[in-house]
Amino acid sequence: MIRRRSLLALAGLGGSAALLPAGPALAAPPRTVDLPAPPRTVDLPAPTVGRPVGTTSLHLVDHDRPDPFAPAPGPRELMVQFWYPARGTAGRPRAPYTTPRVAAAIERILPLDPGTLDLVRPTARADAPAHPGPLPLLLLGHGRTGGRSNCTALAEELAAHGYLVAAVDHTYDAAAVEFPDGRLVRSVLPEDPPDWDAAERKEIAARVGDLRFVTDELTDGRLPFRIDEERIGVLGHSMGGAAAAEALRLDPRFRIGLDLDGGLFGSPVPELGLDRPFLLLTSIDDHGTWQRWREHHHAWGRQLRTLGAGHLTFTDLPHAAVPGNLPAHLPPEVYATLLGTIAPARATALTRTYVRAFADHFLRGRPAPLLDAPSPRHPEIEFRWSHP
DSSP: OOOHHHHHHSOSTTOGGGGSOOGGGGGSOOOOOOOOOOOSOEEOOOOSSOOOEEEEEEEEEEEEEEOSSOSSOOEEEEEEEEEEEBSOOTTOOBOOSSOHHHHHHHHHHTTOOTTHHHHEEOSOEETOOBOOSOEEEEEEEOOTTOOTTTTHHHHHHHHHTTOEEEEEEOTTTSSEEEOTTSOEEEOOOOSSOSOHHHHHHHHHHHHHHHHHHHHHHHHTTOSSOOEEEEEEEEEEETHHHHHHHHHHHHOTTOOEEEEESOOOOSSSHHHHOOSSOEEEEESSSOOHHHHHHHHHOOSOEEEEEETTBOTTTTSSHHHHHTTTTHHHHSOHHHHHHHHBSSOHHHHHHHHHHHHHHHHHHHHHOOOOGGGTSOOTTOTTEEEEEEEO
């Protein structure tokens, strides 16, 4: 089983350092791996319906909340990326995966060959005019030291099916956040804090505050989107999943929660359970926080395991890993833990299918037999626990 630290620190596009050997082993020359010639582009899988998708990023400032991580006192500042069904995309360019400076920071941490993330091409078009709404809202959180672009393929799929997806860069947690004035704010989180429990509580509290603030901005009409306030869900990868669980516990506006392979750290959720639908998609058999959550959960709940998955299977990284020469930079056992053995396109298809079935069922009232029993069309999905 992945140890406690790894489930938290293998968070997103910045998590591989948690399993790298320490000390002199880091200086060893990379292994020689025979790889195909690098591609000119890495196209993320297009959404499964042909509806146009737009995306835009907004700088939001919470003047009522001081930033708990900033080196000097000041309000909490966030960059938030939105994906949405567009009215049209004529004349709008494909959106970049992330900014060049953020990409360079991520590539150094992982490590990927420089320029890898510049090859990644999403489907969404930059600043395309949005559907007038109202739209169901899904808030999306990245893992520890990850970033808002980590689950772009999932966000685009959900937007194509009619959701507004809001992905938050949790400032000073994300690997790097670039603001419109040119500031680049890097993560200040320690790789191995002396008190993990205290660190997790602080980090989760900040993340939940971010999610609730973005929801406030949307429901108060201060942003250029109309949402259906009766249909709001929250989800995230790794530590983003833990934050989703705590946000669901604290805020009745969130109707559903979903955790992509995150240990339920930093909150009392494992001891108290949740009173609204919660879906846990995992890469491993079990974890202590999941066991305790199952014992106390009060509502509809599922734990589904993706056989052959690694911790980062639920993100976009599998599509960039080989083009970015990641197998040559990581020990084989680390690479397997991170990426698993499942093909990238299949991994993305499975995650999209089950996330959308869950959201459609509980936010739109649509039948979802996939959530009731194993499916012969999706043999990689193992039902680990169901309630009721």
